[in-house]
Amino acid sequence: MENRADGQADERRALALASLIGVDWGSTGLRAFLVGTDGLALAERATSRGASTLSGKEAFAEVLEQVAGDWMRARPDLKVLACGMVGSLHGWLDVPYAVCPANAPALAAGVAVTPNGEAHIVPGLLYDDGELPPDVMRGEETQILGALALRPELQGASCIVLPGTHSKWAQVRDGEVQRFATHMTGELYAVLRQHSVLGRLMESGGGFDEAAFNDGIDAARVNGHLGVGHQMFAARTLGVTGRLPAAALADYLSGLLIGHELRAGLAWRGEAGLDQAPLALVGSRELCRRYELALRRYGDVPSLALDNTAPAGLLTLARAAGLAPN
């Protein structure tokens, strides 16, 4: 009972101090925050009601009410600002992409409001140089702005890497996202493990096999010219021939795929003249740890790793859009 009373007192304090109700609303889940003046989350709630699980615009309003209705009634002066797939064609509102290069004011200029005014929604970001195929993100642009707000030393020139199902690599100069590239590493790993011949020999359990992971990284780093479509077959042959135990094959494949992402991503960063600039990892601790290990194999050390930068990014955008006090 005491804990519950403490929790209620904490939430009252958080409500009193908050500048914004921020929502990071992706395909598969939603996190809502009371965001303080420093860009950190004073309170946080999560649900699995992601944009891809909802149909009909009313469903979005209902979920927002369930998750944050009490916050909105307690502080009717606070605005709600959401980022992520909530702003896509199959989301709450189809918000057109902002275009690279883009900084916080440019993204803020694209913020749109839902028809009944329940929430404001951040645009996604498009990179299109007219030559290469275009690239898109929704949600990560806000996490990037959050990283820049929390760590101003990244604003001048940096490379920001957001590992995940679809990893994003972003080149930043003068507070602008100049260019970015998506790598489908996480999804590739998942579909190969669940649906290809490579998953058949793999056994789970036994924890993270760092040696097998490093072997995968090194295969990409040293022999990546042989092609990832060839090298991934080793996640079968190393098992068939007894070179690696079944419990190690998944981490070998993970290392190989992350290794190929780094092989391409680090060269891309170098071509942009950013190899001396800070490299920041933004994402869950477990995934950032894998990328840190992989970067070290490449002789590169990430300058910093940040978790949950969405609240800071949402506050930055809310201020730039006049939706939160400066």
Next chain:
Amino acid sequence: MENRADGQADERRALALASLIGVDWGSTGLRAFLVGTDGLALAERATSRGASTLSGKEAFAEVLEQVAGDWMRARPDLKVLACGMVGSLHGWLDVPYAVCPANAPALAAGVAVTPNGEAHIVPGLLYDDGELPPDVMRGEETQILGALALRPELQGASCIVLPGTHSKWAQVRDGEVQRFATHMTGELYAVLRQHSVLGRLMESGGGFDEAAFNDGIDAARVNGHLGVGHQMFAARTLGVTGRLPAAALADYLSGLLIGHELRAGLAWRGEAGLDQAPLALVGSRELCRRYELALRRYGDVPSLALDNTAPAGLLTLARAAGLAPN
């Protein structure tokens, strides 16, 4: 009725002329042949009773009896020789791999017979240089020997490419398979199309989109250093941004993945000093056509394309093993 009588007469002739009952018995299907003295199939039958569909050793004997029992009774002097996954751990008999470099006599020395003598089975082939992860094939070694038998100009020095679910690239010198590499191109395409976000926008129908396929090849050829795990995302973004119609996205992805296979495979061939040697494609006409188009984008022209070389390879091995008259 006349056609049926003709068919029976053809089959009697085929039976009279045959040197071998050959079976190409893969994971998902089986093809049985009456093989003539020239290595061509005089008669052919197919079923979907592949090794991965069967459990228990008896099932293999039953399927062979159903498919070729009348041939075996009509010509009890003919041996049955089978290649492919039928010789794997989960096949009829686990036949140990022969080891590269290997020629026809070396592979023939590894042929094993089933416990009740119904059939002889060809070993698979292992490449293991002790440094790179090992690579394996079962069935393709026989197709390669068939290509060498049908086209003796390939025996001195050549690169033989067998496109498929798991494409195989083989380096041949002096009639020996010296080295080979598997590329999981076909399976990668299938799992991405069926199970990843890339498949969602794709529409079928409308036939082969050669322009989109070529765009995919060129993306790999010109900008492959950006990484296939990045470039495949274009099969989504080109659709999202309306650059390619939904019906073209699958062929774009197909071109991109085949293009990456060629990027790695042609460099691998060059490193082995085989870039002036003939390059032969062995596989279905439709798939060989895609690879021919792709090779032309790379400025390389395949020397020849061959379909169904397994009967000739089986005859070569049967002769070398003393299972068919020379």
